[in-house]
Amino acid sequence: MKAEIITIGDEILIGQIIDTNSAFISKELNNIGVSVYQITSVQDDKAHILEAFQAAEKNVDIVIITGGLGPTKDDITKTTLAEYFDDTLEYDQAVLENIKYLWKNFVKQPLLQVNIDQSLVLSKATSLMNKSGSAPGMWLEKNNTIFISLPGVPYEMKGLMNDEVLPRISKKFKRPFILHKTLLTYGLGESVIADRIKEWESALPESIKLAYLPNLGRVRLRLSSKGFDKSVVTHEVEDQVATLIPLISDIFVGFEEQSSIEQIIGNQLTKLGKTFAVAESCTGGKIAENITAYSGASSYFKGGLVAYAMDSKTDILKVDPKLIELHSVVSNQVAESMAQNVKKLFNSDYGLATTGNAGPSKGDSEAEIGTVCIAIATPYGVFSEQFNFGKQRLRVVQKAVTMAFTLLQKEIFKKC
Amino acid sequence: MKAEIITIGDEILIGQIIDTNSAFISKELNNIGVSVYQITSVQDDKAHILEAFQAAEKNVDIVIITGGLGPTKDDITKTTLAEYFDDTLEYDQAVLENIKYLWKNFVKQPLLQVNIDQSLVLSKATSLMNKSGSAPGMWLEKNNTIFISLPGVPYEMKGLMNDEVLPRISKKFKRPFILHKTLLTYGLGESVIADRIKEWESALPESIKLAYLPNLGRVRLRLSSKGFDKSVVTHEVEDQVATLIPLISDIFVGFEEQSSIEQIIGNQLTKLGKTFAVAESCTGGKIAENITAYSGASSYFKGGLVAYAMDSKTDILKVDPKLIELHSVVSNQVAESMAQNVKKLFNSDYGLATTGNAGPSKGDSEAEIGTVCIAIATPYGVFSEQFNFGKQRLRVVQKAVTMAFTLLQKEIFKKC
Secondary structure, eight states, X not given: OEEEEEEEOHHHHTTSSOOOHHHHHHHXXXXXXXXXXXXXXXXXXXXXXXXXXXXXXXXXXEEEXXXXXXXXXXXXXXXXXXXXTTOOXXXXXXXXXXXXXXXXXXXXXXOOHHHHGGGEEETTOEEEOXXXXXXXXXXEEETTEEEEEEOSSHHHHHHHIIIIIHHHHHHHOOOOEEEEEEEXXXXXXXXXXXXXXXXXXXXXXXXXXXXXEEETTEEEEEEEEEESOHHHHHHHHHHHHHHHXXXXXXXXXXXXTTOOHHHHHXXXXXHHTOOEEEEESTTTTHHHHHHHTSTTGGGTEEEEEEOOSHHHHHHTSOOOHHHHHHHOSSSHHHHHHHHHHHHHHHTOSEEEEEEEOOSSSOTTOOSOTTEEEEEEEETTEEEEEEEEOOSOHHHHHHHHHHHHHHHHHHHHHHTO | OEEEEEEEOHHHHTTSSOOOHHHHXXXXXHHTTOEEEEEEEEOSOHHHHHHHHHHHHHHOSEEEEXXXXXXXXXXXXXXXXXHHTTOOEEEOHHHHHHHHHHIIIIIOSOOOXXXXXXXXXXXXXXXXXXXXXXXXXXXXXXXXXXXXXXXXXXXXXXXXXXIIIHHHHHHHOOOOEEEEEEEEEEXXXXXXXXXXXXXXXXTSOTTOXXXXXXXXXXXXXXXXXXXXXXXXXXXXXXXXXXXXXXXXXXXXXXXXXXXXXXXXXXXXXXXXXXXXXXXXSTTTTHHHHHHHTSTTGGGTEEEEEEOOXXXXXXXXXXXXXXXXXXXXXXXXXXXXXXXXXXXXXXXXXXXXXXXXXXXXXXXXXXXXXXXXXXXXXXXXXXXXXXXXXXXXXXXXXXXXXXXXXXXXXXXXXXXX
């Protein structure tokens, strides 16, 4: 069972947008046992799209196409599909009713001929109803390959995948079980980890594939396997994980599929019945944003202060101006004061604080660009560490956020 | 001048990571006049990678390959390239010196044989020095097609693109000038815009391509053209933009290439000598984070409060508990009080506030999921609006952030 994803749109090929659709589709297909053989992005060009269809048809069982279904002239996927299938376009009444319903209740703008024409589908296609937009999906078959056309707007594509595409594929095909298990580690580089676990790795059965995924201080180790007997696949992988963990117990923090570090922190705080708050300078709200991306955060996250201007640190967070003068705004002392005071301000059990210079210019502080101090106030005291995360602004911020979560996590697990 | 990008790595095909490298590379290539014909993502599989190389060689002048250059067993790009070029691997002394330097000064972990082996390159290749990591880039030529191999770690890839790849391509090839000009609009759907500008669109010269890019309440209109005479290309596009803008003056807010809405707001506030602060409930720090992503924000952004827990709204922001009881926490009245009080707390000229229910459950409020109230306190008063942004948590948050910026932008431009 192999699939190819073809994403259509100049905006991808000129780098105007990042293709997030393919990652979503790949993950969902893997979950139901379909491997993705290739992802191909092509321009809004008929000849090139036809070539991509042909190449995909030779290689895979399922082709999922996204994009090019809008109402404007630059959208050519539907007419190109009609040419490929030697077919014509016909109005689909159910789709048209859906468009009229959406326009009346949500769009509240005049229904134009181009909107009505969105209900045109290939006569050989099964229409897939798009509850969130005017472009229907289509399901077509040719020489044992299924072609599925979906809109490129992410939430419309996701709705169609969940409501129509995944259930139909699950029903039509006998599929193997694919398992990925990813161990999150912090603190060592991939080559050192590989060296440490080389005997374990050499003894891995052929059926299990190991991958190292390094990124900004974290290395993820992914074990992948597949087979038609779910319990066999699961046991084989679990057995290997059980022998791996003791080898990396000092750097292992959890499994990615179950939880991100934000969720691990949230679960642990919930278990402890504790809360935290954050005072952010250089991370500018990104710690709060990552935490609140998960629903339920309100039970352990009291809130945050983005103390961006100097006077918000002294006036609201009540950091002593003399402390800033003495040690500079980017210092362990100021970070610790911020952490203690935000804990007090929000009446939380833990207080997290960042202060640093993300660059590109030196700003309020004389600290070298990339310097970040991170402090944690706990029910038992306060501590801080200073780091240098390099010269690229967004990377400095991301590394600071990752490190802040790492320190907080270590702290809340220490007290168990 | 056409290029293909081949990204190698199972993590992309199973949806574990989103491929952001391709967008960066595409944009940079466009900037120097190289069009990207196709982006192809393939697994860590030798036979498939070889096939992708062959297909690309037929179609394009430049093939840029990312990924699979790490020190661990799952990294096979280098040996696969050696097979494709019928070549052997040899140690590159300059690369080895660089690795030793990085290990001594930054990595501070033992230098293992696998790290030393990172300095192996194809004998036919020109090594491209990677200042941020151990995997060198390689530049190879075959039958008039250039193959460039780069590491998959984004900041290493970016360093190599900027330091080595782009300058070398620019020197080697005569390239056309590619121009994209993107107009940002807010407030109308793509089909209504298309209908309104259809006569203008029909009269566009063949050389200019128009694309509509709708996303969450914004529609971007992109005009693209290319040619060897930069001033001709620029004038043609500018002339069309000049006739287009009067047709959409009520919804046009700026050009994407010059500025995002966050930058437009920042520039205007700087011009006015005004500042703002934000109190975020349902947006959880995302407004602050988007603003502080730009350096220089400290001159107009005082800071933010993420008032996530109910008591942070009353204790820190001093919203009257009776107001919350009377109108509920998700109400225009509470939003307005938050905006006024955050303006006062941070001593800023404008105060922005969000309160809402992003779902998936109802949480602290009885408001329907997706309900968001946004308020702005200005030097002249306070106002608010209520919206419903649907049922998907992350989409609700993103739409609220976009709308908050849209309202703030309208407000600060109104007073000019």
